[in-house]
Amino acid sequence: xxxxxxxxxxxxxxxxxxxxxxxxxxxxxxxxxxxxxxxxxxxxxxxxxxxxxxxxxxxxxxxxxxxxxxxxxxxxxxxxxxxxxxxxxxxxxxxxxxxxxxxxxxxxxxxxxxxxxxxxxxxxxxxxxxxxxxxxxxxxxxxxxxxxxxxxxxxxxxxxxxxxxxxxxxxxxxxxxxxxxxxxxxxxxxxxxxxxxxxxxxxxxxxxxxxxxxxxxxxxxxxxxxxxxxxxxxxxxxxxxxxxxxxxxxxxxxxxxxxxxxxxxxxxxxxxxxxxxxxxxxxxxxxxxxxxxxxxxxxxxxxxxxxxxxxxxxxxxxxxxxxxxx
Amino acid sequence: xxxxxxxxxxxxxxxxxxxxxxxxxxxxxxxxxxxxxxxxxxxxxxxxxxxxxxxxxxxxxxxxxxxxxxxxxxxxxxxxxxxxxxxxxxxxxxxxxxxxxxxxxxxxxxxxxxxxxxxxxxxxxxxxxxxxxxxxxxxxxxxxxxxxxxxxxxxxxxxxxxxxxxxxxxxxxxxxxxxxxxxxxxxxxxxxxxxxxxxxxxxxxxxxxxxxxxxxxxxxxxxxxxxxxxxxxxxxxxxxxxxxxxxxxxxxxxxxxxxxxxxxxxxxxxxxxxxxxxxxxxxxxxxxxxxxxxxxxxxxxxxxxxxxxxxxxxxxxxxxxxxxxx
Numbered sequence: 206x207x208x209x210x211x212x213x214x215x216x217x218x219x220x221x222x223x224x225x226x227x228x229x230x231x232x233x234x235x236x237x238x239x240x241x242x243x244x245x246x247x248x249x250x251x252x253x254x255x256x257x258x259x260x261x262x263x264x265x266x267x268x269x270x271x272x273x274x275x276x277x278x279x280x281x282x283x284x285x286x287x288x289x290x291x292x293x294x295x296x297x298x299x300x301x302x303x304x305x306x307x308x309x310x311x312x313x314x315x316x317x318x319x320x321x322x323x324x325x326x327x328x329x330x331x332x333x334x335x336x337x338x339x340x341x342x343x344x345x346x347x348x349x350x351x352x353x354x355x356x357x358x359x360x361x362x363x364x365x366x367x368x369x370x371x372x373x374x375x376x377x378x379x380x381x382x383x384x385x386x387x388x389x390x391x392x393x394x395x396x397x398x399x400x401x402x403x404x405x406x407x408x409x410x411x412x413x414x415x416x417x418x419x420x421x422x423x424x425x426x427x428x429x430x431x432x433x434x435x436x437x438x439x440x441x442x443x444x445x446x447x448x449x450x451x452x453x454x455x456x457x458x459x460x461x462x463x464x465x466x467x468x469x470x471x472x473x474x475x476x477x478x479x480x481x482x483x484x485x486x487x488x489x490x491x492x493x494x495x496x497x498x499x500x501x502x503x504x505x506x507x508x509x510x511x512x513x514x515x516x517x518x519x520x521x522x523x524x525x526x527x528x529x530x531x
Numbered sequence: 532x533x534x535x536x537x538x539x540x541x542x543x544x545x546x547x548x549x550x551x552x553x554x555x556x557x558x559x560x561x562x563x564x565x566x567x568x569x570x571x572x573x574x575x576x577x578x579x580x581x582x583x584x585x586x587x588x589x590x591x592x593x594x595x596x597x598x599x600x601x602x603x604x605x606x607x608x609x610x611x612x613x614x615x616x617x618x619x620x621x622x623x624x625x626x627x628x629x630x631x632x633x634x635x636x637x638x639x640x641x642x643x644x645x646x647x648x649x650x651x652x653x654x655x656x657x658x659x660x661x662x663x664x665x666x667x668x669x670x671x672x673x674x675x676x677x678x679x680x681x682x683x684x685x686x687x688x689x690x691x692x693x694x695x696x697x698x699x700x701x702x703x704x705x706x707x708x709x710x711x712x713x714x715x716x717x718x719x720x721x722x723x724x725x726x727x728x729x730x731x732x733x734x735x736x737x738x739x740x741x742x743x744x745x746x747x748x749x750x751x752x753x754x755x756x757x758x759x760x761x762x763x764x765x766x767x768x769x770x771x772x773x774x775x776x777x778x779x780x781x782x783x784x785x786x787x788x789x790x791x792x793x794x795x796x797x798x799x800x801x802x803x804x805x806x807x808x809x810x811x812x813x814x815x816x817x818x819x820x821x822x823x824x825x826x827x828x829x830x831x832x833x834x835x836x837x838x839x840x841x842x843x844x845x846x847x848x849x850x851x852x853x854x855x856x857x
Binding site: 219225227228247302328330334339340342344462463468470472473474477478479483484491511513514516519523524527530 | 654661788789795796801835839842
């Protein structure tokens with residue numbers, strides 16, 4: 206399959222890496238809205254084109270992987286491109302997935318294309334874990350814990366405070382909540398009881414650290430509802446100790462069976478990721494394969510990960526999978 | 532959807548329970564090869580019929596759930612019934628799934644029916660976990676650990692030894708192996724290094740316990756390749772302490788990404804089950820729903836869990852799932 210990348214930040218680099226790990230995939234190129242001369246791909250062999258040239262490459266691209274952000278890029282980008290290409294995006298604003306779906310569905314159907322949206326690990330693999338568990342054990346309780354990992358949105362919120370030079374924020378699940386849910390309990394957990402927030406902050410010379418710490422801890426939506434720790438450190442320490450992009454988490458589902466609901470069952474799906482964008486990029490490439498196959502079977506319209514059979518994600522044939530994987 | 536159960540042992544009872552937890556499912560009845568008068572269903576309201584009457588109920592059954600054993604029942608039962616009914620089975624002899632598939636596929640296609648085979652948790656949900664992880668991180672290492680849980684086959688093997696009145700065998704993953712794999716290592720593990728076997732044995736009066744212990748520990752295929760413990764106890768103790776049918780386990784997959792494969796990722800899918808047959812029965816009912824939907828879309832032939840999109844397993848509509856689950 207011939208894949209192309211649209212947008213080249215951390216996620217785009219993750220997709221570029223992932224394509225090199227999949228022997229049935231070739232990378233047609235990166236399409237960027239910046240000046241292509243300023244973009245340095247990870248692999249020298251990767252062509253870089255201007256986004257303006259995209260339509261001229263229409264015939265040579267099987268699936269276009271969209272690596273824009275969910276806040277402003279994807280709500281416009283995915284419907285606009287789904288009319289011309291089979292596309293995969295990682296739209297992750299849970300509250301507006303239905304609206305995004307409807308717009309992408311109309312565009313994809315108009316062009317006879319497939320638009321697979323909200324792909325990655327949450328939404329994505331975590332959605333799938335919630336789906337399997339609640340299908341098998343209806344009426345149970347689902348818990349999603351995130352971390353320990355870097356939240357880009359929370360890190361950015363800290364960086365916007367006056368006097369802050371750089372920052373990283375870790376979302377950390379509370380061990381006592383994890384342990385209770387893993388043991389089969391179904392507690393009602395508040396936001397504060399599920400996660401902690403750890404902030405590592407570099408300040409400008411002479412900045413008021415007491416003010417910065419207070420501003421972080423009282424920030425509505427981002428930090429006010431959590432127990433938050435703030436640690437000030439040097440730029441060098443931040444780069445050395447907190448330079449990576451790890452993430453992960455767990456979906457844990459507790460349900461009951463038996464005539465008197467006397468038997469409890471715990472289903473857990475857990476990810477521990479050294480690089481959030483590289484793992485997410487790898488998920489997008491696996492789903493691009495499924496989109497390519499479904500397109501060849503004549504499918505069109507908007508799809509989510511819940512519409513894709515797991516066998517379509519794998520390089521191996523159905524016969525090989527029955528013989529070796531099932 | 533109108534479901535029926537064919538074969539009524541532990542798994543059949545698990546399916547009967549599960550049907551009562553799914554508000555969109557009704558149970559047409561249990562079909563048994565025994566004298567129906569001797570079968571007592573869990574729910575008084577459940578009709579019990581002779582297996583000989585099955586074809587007379589053809590029009591009133593949407594999906595028939597086959598609850599026979601993999602050794603001798605299902606290899607004949609599934610192809611024979613797939614010509615007349617949409618069926619779901621839990622065929623679990625990994626080595627002969629391909630052969631079973633081919634026979635069921637021919638029968639199902641001849642009758643315009645769907646036969647979903649090898650459904651449950653392994654094969655089943657564990658196969659799916661292996662599929663998602665290896666699709667996303669090709670070239671990684673997959674580990675499957677079973678237990679702590681009762682193995683029916685190993686318990687039966689002990690019961691066949693002269694002087695043994697009753698027995699239960701637990702398969703137990705070794706904590707050190709689990710910990711190593713969970714931490715991202717990819718060790719080559721021998722059979723002995725992955726699992727322990729714990730045996731609880733009730734003997735006849737005057738039986739030679741030293742002989743029985745030696746016979747268990749040296750039994751080829753079942754115990755000789757494992758570290759095995761044997762504990763003798765009374766019938767009353769066995770019933771009280773080991774009367775349940777718990778099981779579970781973990782699929783753990785370690786893969787790498789990055790230009791220099793510098794980033795590691797661990798994916799784990801874990802089950803902890805109070806009742807193996809009730810959980811397996813619950814999986815079969817969820818897949819019966821998918822079979823019913825796919826049949827209404829005109830699909831036919833043999834399928835495995837890898838061919839089923841997760842969204843088809845759930846009672847809720849695709850719109851509801853996009854709004855609340857993804």
